[in-house]
Amino acid sequence: MxxxxxxxxxxxxxxxxxxxxxxxxxxxxxxxxxxxxxxxxxxxxxxxxxxxxxxxxxxxxxxxxSLLLALAEHHADQMMQLAKDHLETTGDRSIPEVIRQIVAAAVAAHAVNPKLHLVLHEQVPHSEVMRQFDQAKMENLLRSFLVQQCDQLQPKNLDLTVFMVERTIRALIHGAMTEHPEFLQTGELDQELTALLSAYLLKK
Amino acid sequence: MxxxxxxxxxxxxxxxxxxxxxxxxxxxxxxxxxxxxxxxxxxxxxxxxxxxxxxxxxxxxxxxxSLLLALAEHHADQMMQLAKDHLETTGDRSIPEVIRQIVAAAVAAHAVNPKLHLVLHEQVPHSEVMRQFDQAKMENLLRSFLVQQCDQLQPKNLDLTVFMVERTIRALIHGAMTEHPEFLQTGELDQELTALLSAYLLKK
Amino acid sequence: MxxxxxxxxxxxxxxxxxxxxxxxxxxxxxxxxxxxxxxxxxxxxxxxxxxxxxxxxxxxxxxxxSLLLALAEHHADQMMQLAKDHLETTGDRSIPEVIRQIVAAAVAAHAVNPKLHLVLHEQVPHSEVMRQFDQAKMENLLRSFLVQQCDQLQPKNLDLTVFMVERTIRALIHGAMTEHPEFLQTGELDQELTALLSAYLLKK
Amino acid sequence: MxxxxxxxxxxxxxxxxxxxxxxxxxxxxxxxxxxxxxxxxxxxxxxxxxxxxxxxxxxxxxxxxSLLLALAEHHADQMMQLAKDHLETTGDRSIPEVIRQIVAAAVAAHAVNPKLHLVLHEQVPHSEVMRQFDQAKMENLLRSFLVQQCDQLQPKNLDLTVFMVERTIRALIHGAMTEHPEFLQTGELDQELTALLSAYLLKK
DNA sequence: TATGAATGAGGGTTCATTCAT
DNA sequence: GATGAATGAACCCTCATTCAT
The missing domain is CATH 1.10.10.60 (Homeodomain-like)
Known part of the structure; x- marks a missing residue:
């Protein structure tokens, strides 16, 4: 190393x-x-x-x-800002509702600068490092949101759940951006992702 | 370009x-x-x-x-071989059963050469290209397996389902390898992943 | 060196x-x-x-x-053969007549494989070496022909004359091939070259 | 290509x-x-x-x-400068006089850096390219000089004449440099070249 | 004699980084 | 602070040539 x-x-x-x-x-x-x-x-x-x-x-x-890093951080910040704007909490809602909102926020966040996002994660040699930013910030947001909104949700292991949800959302949006842009445009991805995660969380 | x-x-x-x-x-x-x-x-x-x-x-x-590519292809082949060995179909089974088997196969496949797998996907500049191999082969395997095993499964859009399942499995295993090796060792990941996908597919 | x-x-x-x-x-x-x-x-x-x-x-x-050399030699041989065929001496003739014949022979010789000829003389690194063949053989032919045909020609320095004539012919044909193919096709070059050399030799 | x-x-x-x-x-x-x-x-x-x-x-x-090219261009420029210095026109003169002057200028130009000149034209792979510089500049100079000095010269085809004269001068000087340096030192080449070209132009 | 796998010196070129001005 | 000329380690790759089979 x-x-x-x-x-x-x-x-x-x-x-x-x-x-x-x-x-x-x-x-x-x-x-x-x-x-x-x-x-x-x-x-x-x-x-x-x-x-x-x-x-x-x-x-x-x-x-x-350091230049690449600053760029990645700046980009992650922008994504986070947009995501937060979508997550203005307004009272208690059902889990599917919450999930739908989170998914929408994530999708919106990925629309900030899709081209840059893809290059940063696919072409730049140490994509691991690039990912840190998106990921850490996303996880924090997600954790606090889950805890706050879903009091019916009592996961034995919050870390595991956050990991599962965060990774799944990001991977599927990323994958759709790369290989199935049509899933994004038709809204199919939002729907399916929401269905996937709702089913998962409701069974907890 | x-x-x-x-x-x-x-x-x-x-x-x-x-x-x-x-x-x-x-x-x-x-x-x-x-x-x-x-x-x-x-x-x-x-x-x-x-x-x-x-x-x-x-x-x-x-x-x-081309050297990198040959390496990636070779590695993908090895993964596929192992995955197939795990998927010897033996009669009809329930969806959770099938999913559990698929997840286990994927996890096993990722154990072929984890270090190489990670370097190929994180450090190599055009990871997109590296991914082609794993992905295409995995998707084919998954599609045929899903069609064959789950006659109760009639997804309107098989492509969408395969995409969702394949990406989710790979992202979570990959993520666990990188950030939460403990999830892999305890078997938590297998369980949770099976739960996630079973819930999803059963609702179809 | x-x-x-x-x-x-x-x-x-x-x-x-x-x-x-x-x-x-x-x-x-x-x-x-x-x-x-x-x-x-x-x-x-x-x-x-x-x-x-x-x-x-x-x-x-x-x-x-050595391969390049063999090729050059082979090509020079072919050129010489063709040139000789054009120089079948038939009795005494005037200097312009002789010159016209020589020029025609040289032009014909350069038509053996013009592409190869140009590459050999323009692109190959040590064109000096390539030239040896064409040149030496051409000079010999020319010298014997001049001596034999033009008994009215008594140059103090045969070497100088042969040098002048041989170089001039080759340079102008080569130049025409490269930059003014039209001069070759219309026959202008033959005419002008004959005029040039006749005037020169007649004044001797 | x-x-x-x-x-x-x-x-x-x-x-x-x-x-x-x-x-x-x-x-x-x-x-x-x-x-x-x-x-x-x-x-x-x-x-x-x-x-x-x-x-x-x-x-x-x-x-x-590009380095080779710059060198060739620089060298051609130097040659041209020297040639021009020799061609200061002073009134009308006879064709032999003019030709003698041109030949002298060309010979002088080739003395700028003879070794470099030869290497550039014999050893460098694409000597064609190297030649462009010398040639184009020489032709221009020659054309303007011929037109200006020889009003008795009315060639039907100025291009053809320039081509003939320029190529002949360069080939013979070049050839002498390579194979008969003695012709250059004794001045024989100047004389013979002048004779050759004078006879040619006078017959026009 | 023929094969073709193997050799390796050495070439052209890039690009992150430094530092004198 | 800002400039941009200069640096040079290191890289990818070629191709004439050899020699074991």
């Missing part, structure tokens, strides 16, 4: 100009990734497209991995 | 000697991938580890991608 | 089968050169196209250069 | 430092070509000899061919 360099942004830009630069870099990175694919994603190209010198890029991102 | 070079083996070895060479290369490739990770997976290292010249490697694999 | 390996055919094939093999190799070499260019001219490809093992190729040609 | 990559310089250097680097590379390239021959002309050796990293070489020359 190779030793990884520190992959956190080198400095938190505090001046406005820096913020602009960082944003330009991230935007350029996303563009290149979605338009040209990971194979053409080089730090020099990103800097050029961002209208910034390669030196400046390395001022804010200590290495390539 | 860059155009990919042909990734099929360059020549069918005609002498016995060649077969040995090809095997040595594949074995070495698997070793390096599992022991050092994709970052250290170079064609020269593979050849060296195989005790073969780099020229010999390129005699049988026109480029790096 | 790198030291050159011996570049003469390794053995004179004496059995019929060998002759066939050598011919097959030379033919294949010519095909590849004219169809794919020197960049794709590899000994392995030649052997394959000749339907012969690479080992057999090296049995008759000790290295790549 | 293989498709060629773009062979134009990759970036226009903006700092003075770069100009120095580019010059160093070109100089090193010329040295290696003339001293060791094309067989030893590798990009790594050129960079090393230039005291520059291989990366820097590729910053300014996208590939090996």
């Amino acid at each position: 190779p030793s990884q360099p520190p992959a956190t942004p080198r400095k938190r830009p505090q001046q406005e100009r820096s913020q602009v630069t960082v944003q330009a870099i991230l935007t350029a990175a996303a563009h290149i990734l979605t338009e040209a694919g990971y194979d053409h994603f080089t730090t020099n190209k990103v800097a050029e497209r961002a209208g910034v010198s390669i030196g400046s890029l390395y001022q804010y991102f200590p290495n390539k991995a | 860059p155009s990919q070079p042909p990734a099929t083996p360059r020549k069918r070895p005609q002498q016995e000697r060649s077969q040995v060479t090809v095997q040595a290369i594949l074995t070495a490739a698997a070793h390096i991938l599992t022991e050092a990770g994709y970052d250290h997976f170079t064609t020269n290292k593979v050849a060296e580890r195989a005790g073969v010249s780099i020229g010999s490697l390129y005699q049988y694999f026109p480029n790096k991608a | 790198p030291s050159q390996p011996p570049a003469t055919p390794r053995k004179r094939p004496q059995q019929e089968r060998s002759q066939v093999t050598v011919q097959a190799i030379l033919t294949a070499a010519a095909h590849i050169l004219t169809e794919a260019g020197y960049d794709h001219f590899t000994t392995n490809k030649v052997a394959e196209r000749a339907g012969v093992s690479i080992g057999s190729l090296y049995q008759y040609f000790p290295n790549k250069a | 293989p498709s060629q990559p773009p062979a134009t310089p990759r970036k226009r250097p903006q700092q003075e430092r770069s100009q120095v680097t580019v010059q160093a590379i070109l100089t090193a390239a010329a040295h290696i070509l003339t001293e060791a021959g094309y067989d030893h002309f590798t990009t790594n050796k050129v960079a090393e000899r230039a005291g520059v990293s291989i990366g820097s070489l590729y910053q300014y020359f996208p590939n090996k061919a």
